[in-house]
Amino acid sequence: MPNRPAVLRKEFVFEEYQILEARLAGADTVLLIVKMLDQASLTRLYEYSRSLGMEPLVEVQNVEEMEVAVKLGAKVIGVNNRNLTTFDVDMETTTRLMKMVPQDTILCALSGISGPQDVKAYRENGVGAVLVGEALMRAKDTARFITELLGGGEEVVETRKEKKKLLVKICGTRSAKAAKYAVEAGADMIGMILVTGRKRCVSTSTAREISRVVHGTPKPSSSSSSSSSAASARTSQPPTKATSYFEHTTAHHLQHPFRALLVGIFQDQPLDYVLEQQRLLDLDLVQLHGSEPLEWATLIPVPVIPSFQPSGSASLEIGTRGYHSIPLLDSGAGGTGEKLAVEGVKEVLIRDEGLRIMLAGGLNADNVSEVVSGLGEMRARVVGVDVSSGVEGKDGEQDLEKIRAFVETAKRL
Numbered sequence: 001m002p003n004r005p006a007v008l009r010k011e012f013v014f015e016e017y018q019i020l021e022a023r024l025a026g027a028d029t030v031l032l033i034v035k036m037l038d039q040a041s042l043t044r045l046y047e048y049s050r051s052l053g054m055e056p057l058v059e060v061q062n063v064e065e066m067e068v069a070v071k072l073g074a075k076v077i078g079v080n081n082r083n084l085t086t087f088d089v090d091m092e093t094t095t096r097l098m099k100m101v102p103q104d105t106i107l108c109a110l111s112g113i114s115g116p117q118d119v120k121a122y123r124e125n126g127v128g129a130v131l132v133g134e135a136l137m138r139a140k141d142t143a144r145f146i147t148e149l150l151g152g153g154e155e156v157v158e159t160r161k162e163k164k165k166l167l168v169k170i171c172g173t174r175s176a177k178a179a180k181y182a183v184e185a186g187a188d189m190i191g192m193i194l195v196t197g198r199k200r201c202v203s204t205s206t207a208r209e210i211s212r213v214v215h216g217t218p219k220p221s222s223s224s225s226s227s228s229s230a231a232s233a234r235t236s237q238p239p240t241k242a243t244s245y246f247e248h249t250t251a252h253h254l255q256h257p258f259r260a261l262l263v264g265i266f267q268d269q270p271l272d273y274v275l276e277q278q279r280l281l282d283l284d285l286v287q288l289h290g291s292e293p294l295e296w297a298t299l300i301p302v303p304v305i306p307s308f309q310p311s312g313s314a315s316l317e318i319g320t321r322g323y324h325s326i327p328l329l330d331s332g333a334g335g336t337g338e339k340l341a342v343e344g345v346k347e348v349l350i351r352d353e354g355l356r357i358m359l360a361g362g363l364n365a366d367n368v369s370e371v372v373s374g375l376g377e378m379r380a381r382v383v384g385v386d387v388s389s390g391v392e393g394k395d396g397e398q399d400l401e402k403i404r405a406f407v408e409t410a411k412r413l
C-alpha cells in the first residue's frame with residue numbers, strides 16, 4: 001500500500017466472503033471484533049485475512065478479549081473505549097489494557113476521540129494509532145481538524161509554493177562504480193534499465209551489484225537536508241500537517257534522508273516479471289515506461305513512476321491521484337536524448353494545477369537550467385529531473401564527470 005493511505009473495511013465481518021470482497025474492492029485490511037466471534041471463527045477469519053496480505057485490526061474492549069487477541073498473535077489491536085452493551089465511553093479503557101500488549105503490536109484507541117487533547121494523551125502513553133469517526137463528521141473544517149489532531153498549528157494543507165531543491169535521478173546506470181559515484185555526487189535516485197534487449201539493459205549480476213551499492217552508500221550530508229518533510233517522514237517524528245497528494249508522495253516516496261533510492265525501469269513487460277525483479281533486486285521504486293495500465297501501481301508493492309509524453313492521449317491520466325507517486329513527463333520512448341518541448345510541459349501543468357511532475361528528455365548539465373527556468377512560475381511544480389543520454393560520453397558509456405556536473409547544476413536550480 002505504498003501509494004495512498006490504508007483503507008480499512010470497518011464492518012461487522014463474520015465470513016470469508018466479506019474479506020475477499022474487501023480485498024477485491026481495494027481495501028488493505030478488515031476489522032475483526034472479538035466480542036462477536038467465537039474463537040474458531042476469529043482464528044479462521046484472522047488467518048484468511050492474512051493469507052490475502054491483510055493484517056486485520058482486531059477489536060477488543062476488556063481484559064478477557066485482549067487476552068484472546070494477544071493469544072491470536074494479532075499485530076494490530078484496537079481497544080474500543082465504548083462499551084458496546086451500555087454505550088458508555090471511558091477513554092481510560094485503552095490505557096488500562098495497554099500493558100497487556102506485546103512490544104511489536106500496534107495499539108489503536110478506538111471511539112470517543114473528540115479533539116487533539118485526547119490524541120496527545122494517547123501519544124504520550126505510547127498508543128500507536130487512533131480511530132476517529134464522529135468528531136471528524138462533526139468538524140466544520142475537516143482538514144484543519146485533522147491537522148489539529150496531529151498536533152499541527154495554523155497551516156492546514158502544506159502546498160509547495162517556494163522553490164525546493166530538485167530531486168535528481170541518474171538513469172541508465174550500468175555499473176556499481178557509476179552508481180556509487182552518482183550517489184556520492186548527490187543524486188537522489190539511481191535508475192537501471194531492466195528492459196530486455198535495450199542497449200542499456202543490465203544483467204542480473206550487475207543489477208545486484210548496483211542494488212547493493214545503492215542500498216549501502218550513504219548520501220552526502222548536504223543533499224539529505226533538501227526536504228525537512230522527507231526527513232521527518234522516515235524518522236520517528238510523526239507528521240503534524242496535512243499535505244496535498246503529490247507533496248506527500250514526493251516527501252515520502254521519492255527521497256530517503258540517508259541514501260539514494262534504486263529505480264528499476266521497465267517497458268511493456270509482464271507484471272509478474274516486474275514483481276519478481278522488484279523483489280530480487282530490492283527496488284525502491286518501479287518506473288513503467290510503456291503503456292502499462294495505471295492500476296498496476298496498486299499491485300506493485302513499491303511506489304511507481306509512470307512515464308507520459310506531453311502530447312500522448314495517455315497524458316490525460318497523468319494527474320490521476322492514488323496510483324502513481326509522481327509522473328515522469330518524457331519526450332519519447334525513453335533514453336533517446338530527444339529534447340522535451342517546454343510548451344508541451346506547460347500545457348500539461350495548466351490542465352491540472354495540483355499536479356507535480358518529474359522531467360526527462362534530452363536534459364544535460366548545459367540545458368537543464370534553461371528548460372527548468374523556461375517554465376517560469378510553474379518551476380515550483382517540477383519536483384525532479386531525470387537524465388540518461390545527457391550523462392553519457394561519445395562512446396555511449398556513462399561519464400562520471402557529466403554525472404557530477406548534472407547533479408550539481410540541477411541542485412542549484
Ligand SMILES: O=C(O)c1ccccc1NCC(=O)[C@H](O)[C@H](O)COP(=O)(O)O
Nearest residue numbers: 171289334335336337361362387388389
Ligand atoms: O534508456 C533506455 O534504454 C530506456 C529503455 C526503455 C525505457 C526507458 C529507457 N530509459 C529511461 C530513461 O533513461 C529516463 O527515464 C529518461 O527517458 C531519460 O532520457 P534521456 O535523458 O533523454 O536519455
